[in-house]
Amino acid sequence: MSEIVNTAEELVTPILQEKGLELVDVEYVKEGKNWFLRVYIDKEGGVDIDECGLVSEKLGEKLDEKDPIKGTYFLEVSSPGVERPLKSKEDFERNIGSNVYVKLYEPINGEKEYQGLLDAFSNEMAVIKYRIKTHEKLVEIPFNKIAKARLSVSL
Known part of the structure; x- marks a missing residue:
């Protein structure tokens, strides 16, 4: 295929x-x-x-x-629609400041899925700002650990 x-x-x-x-x-x-x-x-x-x-x-x-x-x-x-997949590093760079959903190959901080704001992308590292209840947190995710990513319309 x-x-x-x-x-x-x-x-x-x-x-x-x-x-x-x-x-x-x-x-x-x-x-x-x-x-x-x-x-x-x-x-x-x-x-x-x-x-x-x-x-x-x-x-x-x-x-x-x-x-x-x-x-x-x-x-x-x-068109890929509003929840467009993010496949390349350029896709991540272009979409800094957008809401994203990311699924990982292996857990980071005990989680395999993150949904939040793509805060930064540099040196092959995505930084996602997400919320747990009332607390805002940041997670750094190496690009090579991302199994799937897309823009997200809901948080």
């Missing part, structure tokens, strides 16, 4: 660069009996349905030419 994701990333990247768009994530997943190739794109201020449609059309043509997926699947191109 990762080969399909890698091929999709390679094919969509030049399309996105031409349009000034950013690749957020690609996933190839089975839901029920159907397979979905999902491509999440974004730009400053967000993407609209026309941009998603254009990328879907151009990527669909490239996928038909290269044919990396045997069998049927659904191609979906969309």
Whole structure:
């Protein structure tokens, strides 16, 4: 499956660069009996349905030419939404001051999940300000210990 994701990333990247768009994530997943190739794109201020449609059309043509997926699947191109995943160090740097949810590979201070304000990111270390009851606390999380992270709309 990762080969399909890698091929999709390679094919969509030049399309996105031409349009000034950013690749957020690609996933190839089975839901029920159907397979979905999902491509999440974004730009400053967000993407609209026309941009998603254009990328879907151009990527669909490239996928038909290269044919990396045997069998049927659904191609979906969309915005990552308000709870956008944070994958790269650049994502963390751009989102300092935002509310985030972070899941870790192993516990720090006895916890594997943190939700709070991304207070800082430097030297591959995320600093999250979170609350326990009425107390504000800070936790430093090494980037390589983060299993998943996303923006969070609720605290």
